Amino acid sequence: MKSIQTSMIATLLALGLLTLAPARIQAQPKALTVSLTATYQLPDVTSGADQNITKSTTKSVKFTSASILNLMTAANLGMTTVKGYTLIYDPIANAIGATNKATGDFQDASSIFSIDTSGTQVYSGSANSDTGQQSETYTTYVVITFDDGNGNAFTVDGLIKSTQSQPAPTAAQVNNGVTPNETISFSGSVNGFGTVVGSDGNTDTAVFTGSVSGGGSGQGS
Amino acid sequence: MRPKVLLSALLTAGALAGLTVWVADALRSPATPAPIAEAEPAHPPADVRVGAAATSPAPPPVKVSGPLRKGDAPQILDPDSVDGILADLEKPGREIHRAALQRARELDDRSIIPRLREIAARTGDADEKAGILDTIDFLNLPSIDENMAEAQAARAAAGLPDPPQSPTNRWTGRPFVRKQ
Numbered sequence: 001m002k003s004i005q006t007s008m009i010a011t012l013l014a015l016g017l018l019t020l021a022p023a024r025i026q027a028q029p030k031a032l033t034v035s036l037t038a039t040y041q042l043p044d045v046t047s048g049a050d051q052n053i054t055k056s057t058t059k060s061v062k063f064t065s066a067s068i069l070n071l072m073t074a075a076n077l078g079m080t081t082v083k084g085y086t087l088i089y090d091p092i093a094n095a096i097g098a099t100n101k102a103t104g105d106f107q108d109a110s111s112i113f114s115i116d117t118s119g120t121q122v123y124s125g126s127a128n129s130d131t132g133q134q135s136e137t138y139t140t141y142v143v144i145t146f147d148d149g150n151g152n153a154f155t156v157d158g159l160i161k162s163t164q165s166q167p168a169p170t171a172a173q174v175n176n177g178v179t180p181n182e183t184i185s186f187s188g189s190v191n192g193f194g195t196v197v198g199s200d201g202n203t204d205t206a207v208f209t210g211s212v213s214g215g216g217s218g219q220g221s
Numbered sequence: 222m223r224p225k226v227l228l229s230a231l232l233t234a235g236a237l238a239g240l241t242v243w244v245a246d247a248l249r250s251p252a253t254p255a256p257i258a259e260a261e262p263a264h265p266p267a268d269v270r271v272g273a274a275a276t277s278p279a280p281p282p283v284k285v286s287g288p289l290r291k292g293d294a295p296q297i298l299d300p301d302s303v304d305g306i307l308a309d310l311e312k313p314g315r316e317i318h319r320a321a322l323q324r325a326r327e328l329d330d331r332s333i334i335p336r337l338r339e340i341a342a343r344t345g346d347a348d349e350k351a352g353i354l355d356t357i358d359f360l361n362l363p364s365i366d367e368n369m370a371e372a373q374a375a376r377a378a379a380g381l382p383d384p385p386q387s388p389t390n391r392w393t394g395r396p397f398v399r400k401q
Contacts, residue, residue, distance in 0.1 A: 031327075033323065033324075033326075033327045035323065035326040035327060035359065037359065037362065038365065060362050061362060061363050061364060061365045061367075061368050062329075062359055062362040062363070062364050062365065063364070063365050064326070064327060064329050064364065065327060066329060066364075066366075067364045067365050067366045070364075070366035070369075071365065071366060071369070074366070074369060075386060075397075075399070076399045076400045077397060077398070077399060077400070078400065080400070108398075111390060111393075111395055111396070111397050111398045112390060112397065114392070114393065145390075145392040145393065147387070147390045147391050147392055147393075149386045149387040149388075149390070149397050150369070150384075150386055150387075151384070152365055152369070153391055153392070155392055187323070196365060196368065197365075197368060197369055197372055198368060198372065199363075199367075199368045199371035199372055199375070200372065200375065201372035201375055201376055201384075211323065213323060
């Protein structure tokens with residue numbers, strides 16, 4: 001009888017404490033950093049007495065996160081101005097878009113930009129199923145696509161290295177029923193192909209190379 | 222009757238004990254951080270810190286790493302600023318340099334180029350020198366939006382209309398969601 005009473009009391013107390021726990025914390029996506037170089041072919045130039053010498057050249061342009069925001073705006077695919085906006089990717093919620101920290105506005109970019117992380121993955125590290133503490137390093141084959149609908153588009157792929165960690169909850173977190181945030185960061189080199197609009201207005205095929213990085217912290221799924 | 226009395230007494234005692242612990246905890250930390258800060262890992266792995274610093278959209282100024290010793294004044298730099306990037310390039314550590322160069326690419330501020338050239342000239346590490354020179358080359362490239370602006374200006378000057386926009390994403394086949 002006494003043990004039943006004790007269990008009841010413990011349950012009631014636990015329920016009481018749980019009502020004091022703060023709401024679950026949302027993920028905090030960080031900026032998505034894109035640094036790509038696109039190289040495309042310029043028209044050949046021939047010279048010589050009988051046009052027997054052909055000179056071939058290429059031109060390179062860069063795609064950065066800021067460029068992508070500008071392309072989104074130019075194509076009416078999001079906000080009307082890039083001022084105050086940051087390109088973000090939340091690896092936990094797998095959401096991509098542009099956010100304005102000052103206004104809180106979020107513009108979904110999933111119709112033009114995608115990051116497919118469902119490819120082959122290997123990982124190492126450790127996880128404690130009792131405490132939730134984990135620290136793991138992943139290597140994932142990732143495919144990233146972009147298309148602004150105006151002629152600038154790419155698909156790049158590569159191996160992205162990411163780290164995922166979650167500390168064991170502190171005593172206060174246990175008492176408050178709070179799960180520690182999961183933190184993910186990733187970076188890697190990517191290569192691929194696509195098209196770019198040249199300064200002459202023509203759309204040219206191009207090869208792409210560069211890197212992407214980002215991360216986030218929040219509640220895991 | 223006795224079990225009811227015992228249950229009531231234990232419930233009251235338990236509630237009081239819980240309240241005492243809660244009040245004591247609240248008093249111990251009057252400036253309890255916001256829940257979001259509380260839930261942040263206290264000591265994220267080094268890679269995570271580097272990644273976060275490299276990618277944060279508008280990070281608050283952070284203390285330069287390293288434990289403070291007596292007499293040290295905390296040095297505060299925005300890691301995404303030109304000064305923050307250059308400071309990291311002066312520190313030892315290839316990973317720190319790599320992350321700083323990555324941030325330089327993202328910042329895309331050509332005013333950093335002369336300082337990068339100085340650092341490249343000083344470094345004896347061939348790989349690092351190549352990385353710095355690659356970054357300089359990247360910064361000197363025109364951006365795709367500059368290309369687009371030039372193309373648009375040329376069309377406008379020639380009185381030509383803008384080409385039609387594609388209704389669907391070529392990779393996914395999904396329709397674009399346009400704002401007008």
